[in-house]
Every structure is written in structure tokens, then in C-alpha cells.
Amino acid sequence: MYKYLLLTFLLLGSTIFTFAQNSGDTSSKFEHNVQIGYNIGGLAPISFPNTIRKINSYSPGFSPSFGYELNYRLHQKWGLAIGLRVDWKSMSVQDSVQYFHTLVSMDNATIEGDFSGTNTTKVKNIYLAVPIQALFYAGNHWKLKLGVYLAHLVHPSFYGSVSDGYLRKGDSLGEKVIIDYASFDFDKEQRTFDFGISAGAEKLIYKNFAAKADLQWGLQPVFPDSFNGISFNMYNIYGTLGVSYRF
Amino acid sequence: MRLTVLLFAVVLCLNSCIKDAPANPEADIESFEIDPKLLTGQTFIDQVNRKILVYLTKEAYETGITPTITISKNATITPASGQKITFNGKNEVTYTVAAAQHPNQKTYTVQVVNVGDWHFEFEKWLQNTDDKYEYPVEDDLSTLWTSGNPGIALSGVPQDPLAYPTRSTTDGYLGTKAAEMVTIKGTPLSAIVGIYLYSGSVFIGNFNPSVVLIKPLAATEFGAPYVGLPARFTGYYKYTPGAAYQDENQNIIAGKTDECAIYAVLFEGPERLDGTNIHTSERVIATATLSDGSAKTNFTKFDIPFVYKNGQLPAANKNLMLAIVASSSKDGDHYKGAIGSRLVVDNLSVIPK
Numbered sequence: 087m088y089k090y091l092l093l094t095f096l097l098l099g100s101t102i103f104t105f106a107q108n109s110g111d112t113s114s115k116f117e118h119n120v121q122i123g124y125n126i127g128g129l130a131p132i133s134f135p136n137t138i139r140k141i142n143s144y145s146p147g148f149s150p151s152f153g154y155e156l157n158y159r160l161h162q163k164w165g166l167a168i169g170l171r172v173d174w175k176s177m178s179v180q181d182s183v184q185y186f187h188t189l190v191s192m193d194n195a196t197i198e199g200d201f202s203g204t205n206t207t208k209v210k211n212i213y214l215a216v217p218i219q220a221l222f223y224a225g226n227h228w229k230l231k232l233g234v235y236l237a238h239l240v241h242p243s244f245y246g247s248v249s250d251g252y253l254r255k256g257d258s259l260g261e262k263v264i265i266d267y268a269s270f271d272f273d274k275e276q277r278t279f280d281f282g283i284s285a286g287a288e289k290l291i292y293k294n295f296a297a298k299a300d301l302q303w304g305l306q307p308v309f310p311d312s313f314n315g316i317s318f319n320m321y322n323i324y325g326t327l328g329v330s331y332r333f
Numbered sequence: 334m335r336l337t338v339l340l341f342a343v344v345l346c347l348n349s350c351i352k353d354a355p356a357n358p359e360a361d362i363e364s365f366e367i368d369p370k371l372l373t374g375q376t377f378i379d380q381v382n383r384k385i386l387v388y389l390t391k392e393a394y395e396t397g398i399t400p401t402i403t404i405s406k407n408a409t410i411t412p413a414s415g416q417k418i419t420f421n422g423k424n425e426v427t428y429t430v431a432a433a434q435h436p437n438q439k440t441y442t443v444q445v446v447n448v449g450d451w452h453f454e455f456e457k458w459l460q461n462t463d464d465k466y467e468y469p470v471e472d473d474l475s476t477l478w479t480s481g482n483p484g485i486a487l488s489g490v491p492q493d494p495l496a497y498p499t500r501s502t503t504d505g506y507l508g509t510k511a512a513e514m515v516t517i518k519g520t521p522l523s524a525i526v527g528i529y530l531y532s533g534s535v536f537i538g539n540f541n542p543s544v545v546l547i548k549p550l551a552a553t554e555f556g557a558p559y560v561g562l563p564a565r566f567t568g569y570y571k572y573t574p575g576a577a578y579q580d581e582n583q584n585i586i587a588g589k590t591d592e593c594a595i596y597a598v599l600f601e602g603p604e605r606l607d608g609t610n611i612h613t614s615e616r617v618i619a620t621a622t623l624s625d626g627s628a629k630t631n632f633t634k635f636d637i638p639f640v641y642k643n644g645q646l647p648a649a650n651k652n653l654m655l656a657i658v659a660s661s662s663k664d665g666d667h668y669k670g671a672i673g674s675r676l677v678v679d680n681l682s683v684i685p686k
Contacts, residue, residue, distance in 0.1 A: 133350065134350045134351060134352060135352070136352040136353060136354065136355045137355065138351065138352075139351065139354060140351065141351070184354065184355070185355060185358055190489075190522065191489070192489075192520075192521035192522050192525075194489075194491060194520075194521075195488060195489030195490065195520035195521045195522040195523075196489045196522075197487060197488070197489040197522055200358075252543070254359070255463075255486075255487065255542070256463055257358075258358035258359055258432075258434075258437065259358070259359070259360060259432075259437055259439055260463075261380035261381050261483075261542050261543070262361070262380065262542075262543050263487060263542050263543055263545060263546055264543050264544060264546065264547050265546055265547075266546070266547045268526070268546070269525075
């Protein structure tokens with residue numbers, strides 16, 4: 087999949103490049119940026135189901151973002167931006183759940199039930215993403231961006247545990263089975279492709295350095311419909327705070 | 334910087350978007366207390382098959398009982414706790430528990446267990462509705478025998494009676510039904526918790542699934558009330574050990590052959606013994622153990638005398654309980670044995686003194 091992402095990036099990049107060259111005046115219309123940032127967010131449901139009772143702790147974990155972005159100014163106010171970035175999308179969350187429906191399947195062995203107790207989830211996914219955005223030069227050294235991103239999950243990591251609780255076998259009317267501690271690992275269950283809305287703003291603050299903030303909001307559930315380990319859809323919702331250097 | 338604010342709002346939402354708690358969907362009978370003077374053995378709530386097994390004195394059976402019942406929070410029960418129930422010659426009374434969350438409800442059947450003459454032919458079997466494993470029942474459909482199957486169901490075996498290690502067979506003594514136990518390979522899910530093998534087993538007593546993951550040996554609760562003193566334990570069995578014996582970590586032990594286990598233990602009740610202490614408890618009074626657990630191609634009769642501890646008979650006022658246990662792998666309780674080991678038992682009897 088990341089081959090296609092690279093291809094998309096190269097095609098669009100070279101289109102802009104060619105377009106820029108054709109117009110003659112490349113130096114002013116064409117801008118390269120390298121970016122570094124920190125991702126904060128989560129792999130989370132859009133609306134919390136009532137089976138989640140309390141968030142005991144949350145941490146974004148080690149979530150850097152490195153990127154390159156090509157800007158092309160089409161017009162005085164408008165431009166195009168295409169980038170290639172590597173995003174660590176991590177989080178570590180511990181929550182209390184009640185009657186949380188889950189189904190875990192391995193080969194032909196399946197166990198299904200409602201869990202009440204403590205859930206710990208650690209996500210350390212690494213995505214290779216291509217954001218494609220429209221660029222608006224708002225003046226006063228501000229750049230506003232809105233578009234989409236396409237991403238490939240290069241390194242999946244989604245694991246955790248359930249503890250200090252009980253499972254109701256089948257559903258909430260099933261027999262109670264006390265669970266001290268049981269781990270789960272859903273790395274491979276995740277979709278390798280992700281896409282969503284990408285929006286951002288940056289302001290030139292010192293020489294060629296700009297401060298930037300952006301948001302990548304996934305529109306596709308990270309787990310496919312066929313996966314029943316978690317009874318609600320979860321999306322990659324991450325914001326990035328960082329700096330950008332233009333050259 | 335408004336976007337940054339929005340971003341933090343999203344993060345903060347992790348805490349602020351918690352919804353109201355759902356109404357309690359659970360509908361359990363959690364406890365069922367009867368005046369101990371009316372009991373010959375401890376009451377057991379079989380949460381898997383939704384049965385409450387009571388062991389009553391003759392008088393209590395005739396005049397009825399007034400149980401004190403606790404149920405899931407905010408649920409309701411009919412008949413109510415503290416209401417007298419009578420059996421009127423039947424041995425079943427049903428209770429319905431309605432959860433706070435509609436339309437969830439459960440029906441529990443109270444069964445009076447009468448062990449009768451301690452002769453078991455394994456002719457009648459029922460199937461668990463959800464998981465499809467078989468379990469033997471008495472002529473009046475009461476449950477006296479159980480197996481490890483309810484625990485094995487938790488490791489996600491296919492919903493097919495033959496996928497479980499304990500089931501009925503028509504390959505019985507004199508061509509009738511019998512109990513068949515086959516040691517099977519663990520499932521991919523059980524392997525996660527380090528279980529690679531399940532032996533088949535039948536035993537008199539109950540299976541308590543709530544502790545099966547934290548303390549598996551305690552899940553097998555052995556014994557039923559016994560009146561009088563047993564003299565001998567008899568029955569028929571045949572046994573074929575599996576090809577390769579493995580230890581609890583799946584290592585093949587060359588040269589070792591699997592053995593079956595068949596034994597009966599008389600102990601002081603009314604509290605049951607379980608897999609952790611059936612062999613070691615101070616409360617054990619007498620045992621009758623099959624010493625030859627080797628291969629037997631055809632049905633072979635055994636007749637074993639009960640050996641009383643220190644040759645002493647118990648005092649007459651003791652509340653005695655008796656357990657019978659059979660397993661296709663002797664060390665199956667520690668997940669050791671040979672996959673494919675097959676034990677069939679039939680016509681088990683306890684002959685009183």
C-alpha cells in the first residue's frame with residue numbers, strides 16, 4: 087500500500103513541480119518545508135459508548151511526527167500543499183468499563199462475552215501519510231490548510247489487558263467468570279489503510295521558522311467490520327503541534 | 334491558534350463525554366440460603382445451567398423451605414425471597430429473575446437432589462444450550478455428575494458435543510450408553526494462557542466457572558451427601574492411552590505412557606472438597622482408588638474396597654459426602670497427558686457396608 091502512497095506523492099509532487107516550472111517563476115511560487123512535531127490524540131470512538139464508565143489515565147506516549155511538505159502558490163491567496171510524513175500515533179489509556187461486549191477469535195477458537203472491570207489499551211502505530219491540502223495565505227504570515235490525508239500503517243501495535251473484573255460468557259446473562267488479568271493483542275486486526283480530513287494552520291514566527299498545529303481526523307474505523315473484539319468503531323483522531331522550517 | 338484549542342477540546346473530551354451508566358443488565362441469583370438444619374449438603378447454584386441444587390432432609394422436602402435469596406442489583410425475583418416454597422411431590426420449583434435492564438431475564442430451576450442408591454449407568458444425557466456440550470443427568474433429570482466441559486467451553490472450542498473431551502458414547506458396557514472421556518489438544522486461545530491439553534473427566538459434584546481462570550483446580554467442587562458408610566466401589570471401564578505423553582509445556586516425554594484415573598473419596602462435609610485438596614484434605618475419611626490405570630481393550634470390571642484412614646470408622650453424627658472422579662489422563666488436572674487417551678466408564682456403583 088505504501089508504494090501507492092509514494093506514487094501518489096511523487097505524481098502530485100511532480101505535477102506541481104512541472105506546473106511551477108512552466109509558469110517560469112519557480113523561486114517565489116515554490117516552497118519546501120521540513121517539519122517536526124508531536125502527536126496528541128487517540129484511537130477513539132467519536133462518541134463514547136455508555137459501557138465506558140471512567141477514564142482513569144491517559145497519555146499520548148512517544149508520538150513524534152516528521153514530515154516534508156511541498157507548497158505551491160497558485161495565486162496570491164491560494165496554493166496547494168502535498169506532503170509526506172511519518173507519524174507515530176500512540177496513546178496509552180486505562181479506563182473502567184461495564185458490560186463491555188467483546189469477542190476474541192483465534193483460528194477456530196472463539197470466546198465472546200461482556201466484560202466489567204479495568205481495561206488498559208496501548209497503541210503505538212506508525213503511519214506513513216500523504217496529506218494533500220488546499221492552502222490559503224491569510225496574511226500576517228499565516229497559512230491555513232484544509233484537505234485530506236491517505237496513510238499506510240507501516241508498523242501496527244495495538245495491545246493491552248483486561249483486569250480486576252469479570253466476564254459474562256456470551257452476554258450479560260451468561261455465567262460470571264472472574265478475570266484477574268488477561269492480555270490481548272490486536273496488532274494484525276487493524277486495517278493497514280487509513281484516510282481522513284487534514285486541517286492545519288501555521289504562522290511564520292522567526293526567520294524561516296513557523297509554528298504549526300494541525301489535525302488529522304480519520305474517517306474510516308481502524309478495525310474492519312469483521313472484527314468484533316471492540317463493540318464500537320474507533321478512529322484515528324490526532325492533532326500535531328510542531329515547527330516547520332522552509333527552504 | 335483556534336485549531337489548537339479545538340485539538341485540546343478533543344483530548345479533554347476523553348474525560349468529559351462519559352455517558353450515564355446503563356441500567357444493570359444482569360439477572361443472577363447470587364445466593365440461596367436455607368436453614369442449615371434442613372440440609373444434608375451445601376446448596377450449589379449452577380450458573381451455567383441455571384439450576385439451584387439443594388440437598389434436603391426428608392422433613393424439609395415434605396414441608397417446604399423458606400429461602401433467603403440475593404439477586405443482582407436492582408433486579409426483581411418471583412417468587413420473592415423469604416416466601417415459602419413447597420415441592421408437593423415434584424422435585425422442581427422455578428424462579429424468574431428480571432434484570433433492571435429490560436427485557437433481560439433468567440429462569441432458575443431449584444432441584445432437589447436425591448442420590449438414591451449410588452448406582453450410575455450414564456444412560457441419560459442433556460446438551461448445554463449455548464455451548465452444545467453433553468452432561469449426564471439422573472432418571473429424574475437432576476444433575477449429580479458434571480465434567481470439566483463448562484470450563485473448556487470458555488476456551489472457545491467449536492460448539493459440537495464431539496469437540497469436548499467428555500461426552501456420551503454408545504460404546505457402553507452391554508451396548509448401552511456410557512461416559513466417554515478423551516484427552517484433547519488445547520485451543521489457540523487456551524495456549525495464550527499456557528494450556529495445551531485438556532483431559533476428559535466426569536465427577537460427582539459441581540463445576541464453578543467463576544474461578545476457572547484464576548484458580549482452575551478450585552473450579553471442580555467434588556462430592557454429594559452420603560448416608561451410611563461405603564464398603565466397595567465397583568464398575569466397568571476400558572482405556573486406550575494416547576500415543577505421545579506430553580508435559581504441561583507440550584514437551585513430549587519419551588517412554589512415558591498415559592494412565593487413567595478412577596477413584597472415590599469419602600469425606601467430612603457439608604463443605605465440598607475441590608481439585609486443590611481432594612487428595613490431601615484432613616477431612617478425607619476413606620478412599621477407593623483404581624491402582625491399574627493401564628490400557629484395557631475390552632470392558633474390565635473393577636471392585637475396590639474403601640480404605641478407611643488409620644482403619645478408623647467415622648463417628649455416626651458426621652455429615653458425610655462422597656465424590657467419584659474419573660479422568661482420561663491421571664495428571665490431566667495439571668494439563669499433562671497424551672492427546673487421544675480414551676477412557677470409557679459405565680455401571681459405577683458404591684456398595685454400602
